[in-house]
Amino acid sequence: MTSENTLHNDELLVAGFPVRSDRYYDRDNHVWLLPMPDGRVRIGLDALNVETTGTLAGLGFLPVGSVLRRGGTYGSLEAAKYVGPLLTPISGIFAAGNEAVLAEPGLVTADPYGAGWLAELEPTDFDAELPLLLHTEAELRSWFSATVTDYRSRGLIAE
Amino acid sequence: MASSRPRLRVLDFGTVSPLRSQTLWHALGYGETGSAATLSFARPQSPYVCLGLHRNAEELDSVAVDRYQLPVYRRMVGGGPVYLDPDQLFFQISLPVSQVPPRRSQALAELLAPAVRALVRLGVPAVLDEHGEISVDGRKVCGHGAGQIEDTVLVVGNLITGFDHERAAAVLRVSSPATRAEVLRLMRRYVAATPVDPNAWRQAMVEEYAAQLGADTLPGRLDTDEQAAVHRLDALFTSAEWLQGTPRPAKPVRTIKIRAGVWVHEWDHPDACTVLSIADGKVDNVLVEPRGDRTPTPALTSLVGAAVDDARTALSAAATAPLAAALAATQPGQVSA
Missing domain, CATH: 3.30.930.10 (Bira Bifunctional Protein; Domain 2)
Incomplete structure (x- = not known):
């Protein structure tokens, strides 16, 4: 069934933020994961993460081939002169960083689910770890709206 | 206790x-x-x-x-x-x-x-x-x-x-002495010591x-x-x-931040080296150094005093698009760079 808030295929609008329902989400870090046809997974930041991060000034990635555990750091991201870690939602081998966002970090803000993707990994424990991520529309709506409500109550994002 | x-x-x-x-x-x-x-x-x-x-x-x-x-x-x-x-x-x-x-x-x-x-x-x-x-x-x-x-x-x-403005400006790579002078001018205006x-x-x-x-x-x-x-x-x-560090693609326009909201953009291209500085949400200064006998076009000095958004619009033509892109990345309120 299509929600009345559905914008177009695979895109939900939850508490004022777009959320793509074709992918999986790390609830703690607001990072999405999209399985690719070649067996890799693509990862990026969700819209709420982008909102709280602010205007991006720079990114950096670990070398290709780096072995990552779920929750580990695959790079760094700078906004407001504040450098934070980029955390992977799944274990794997770092396969590629998005060269386009290295050249133009604003892409992440402008198109977080599309051209602003960050990295691709070759997963090493995909079947065991995928169920740890959120995916169904009900899960996404519940989790995302609760987080937005919490952030608004704390003054972290605008009403 | x-x-x-x-x-x-x-x-x-x-x-x-x-x-x-x-x-x-x-x-x-x-x-x-x-x-x-x-x-x-x-x-x-x-x-x-x-x-x-x-x-x-x-x-x-x-x-x-x-x-x-x-x-x-x-x-x-x-x-x-x-x-x-x-x-x-x-x-x-x-x-x-x-x-x-x-x-x-x-x-x-x-x-x-x-x-x-x-x-x-x-x-x-x-x-x-x-x-x-x-x-x-x-x-x-x-x-x-x-x-x-x-x-x-x-x-x-x-x-x-205490702040050594001259050295702080000297250690930054620029293409033109005019750019360095502009960086120094704005550093003196916008960076101060508190003894x-x-x-x-x-x-x-x-x-x-x-x-x-x-x-x-x-x-x-x-x-x-x-x-x-x-x-x-x-x-x-x-x-x-x-x-x-990690190699990063060079951008056509070199941007130097003096303080948040104050920027010097240097665009070194075949016709000229153009220096455009931003302060208080406006174009603060424009300097154009022609290369040889070339005539830089268009004349940019008329932008002095223009709001950043207006300047960006004026520069959006293909000939000056790199400058427009640099201004877009350093809009008023932008604190990162």
């Missing part, structure tokens, strides 16, 4: 080598003390240059750096290349990431607020301005950067008690950060893990690979 209030560990590293003025506080991210908030201070014993984590080493004028015999280090926090010297008093506040708001601008505002109040207590009318800078009458008086190392968030700053008493400032900082965190202060020292981390970081920070 022991207090149940949280503790604020206070470390004063004193005057240390340029290398240690970076690695000592970076080590706070690797300590066993973990949950303790820490406020620390250091002063470099001699001048050096420091690059932000995501900046290219090529942004520095290597000739000037060699002439002044300045060591160069790359820090793990953000911001651009900066000239540092003993007239700058460094401070660092570190907290577990769980205690820091997830919105970065808010985290910075909260963690810089005590530094502002400390200056006000000393009679300096400092504010955290709309661009996120600690400033007095629009002039930056204190630099800052922030980063997360392991599970610790560090916000670092430098109280500028406060260091001991009084340090005491005010300790009291203000303790009040902000609702904590009791506790003089301390680096723990065993932190001491070990210092030695690892010494080796890392002096390695050529770390200094070089």
Whole structure:
């Protein structure tokens, strides 16, 4: 069934933020994961993460081939002169960083689910770890709206 | 009975080598003390240059750096290349990431607020301005950067008690002497020294950060893990690979930040070297140096005084699109670069 808030295929609008329902989400870090046809997974930041991060000034990635555990750091991201870690939602081998966002970090803000993707990994424990991520529309709506409500109550994002 | 209030560990590293003025506080991210908030201070014993984590080493004028015999280090926090010297008093506040708001601008505002109040207590009318800078009458008086190392968030700053504008401008790579002169002109206008008493400032900082965190202060020292981390970081920070950093594509327009909201854009192209500076949301100055007998088009000097958005629109034609793109990346309110 299509929600009345559905914008177009695979895109939900939850508490004022777009959320793509074709992918999986790390609830703690607001990072999405999209399985690719070649067996890799693509990862990026969700819209709420982008909102709280602010205007991006720079990114950096670990070398290709780096072995990552779920929750580990695959790079760094700078906004407001504040450098934070980029955390992977799944274990794997770092396969590629998005060269386009290295050249133009604003892409992440402008198109977080599309051209602003960050990295691709070759997963090493995909079947065991995928169920740890959120995916169904009900899960996404519940989790995302609760987080937005919490952030608004704390003054972290605008009403 | 022991207090149940949280503790604020206070470390004063004193005057240390340029290398240690970076690695000592970076080590706070690797300590066993973990949950303790820490406020620390250091002063470099001699001048050096420091690059932000995501900046290219090529942004520095290597000739000037060699002439002044300045060591160069790359820090793990953000911001651009900066000239540092003993007239700058460094401070660092570190907290577990769980205690820091997830919105970065808010985290910075909260963690810089005590530094502002400390200056006000000393009679300096400092504010955290709309661009996120600690400033007095629009002039930056204190630099800052922030980063997360392991599970610790560090916000670092430098109280500028004296500022060598000439050297600070000289260490930045530019294509034209006109650009360097423009950088120096704006640095003099927008970066200022605040000659406060260091001991009084340090005491005010300790009291203000303790009040902000609702904590009791506790003089301390680096723990065993932190001491070990210092030695690892010494080796890392002096390695050529770390200094070089991740290669990044060069942009057609070189942008130099004077302070948040004040920028110098240098576009070195076959017809001319064009320098366009932004301050207070407007085009502050335009300089065009033609190459040989070429005539640069279009005339850009008419943009002086124009609002940034209007200037960007005027520059959006293909011939000047790189400048328009540079302005878009440094709009009013943009604090990162």
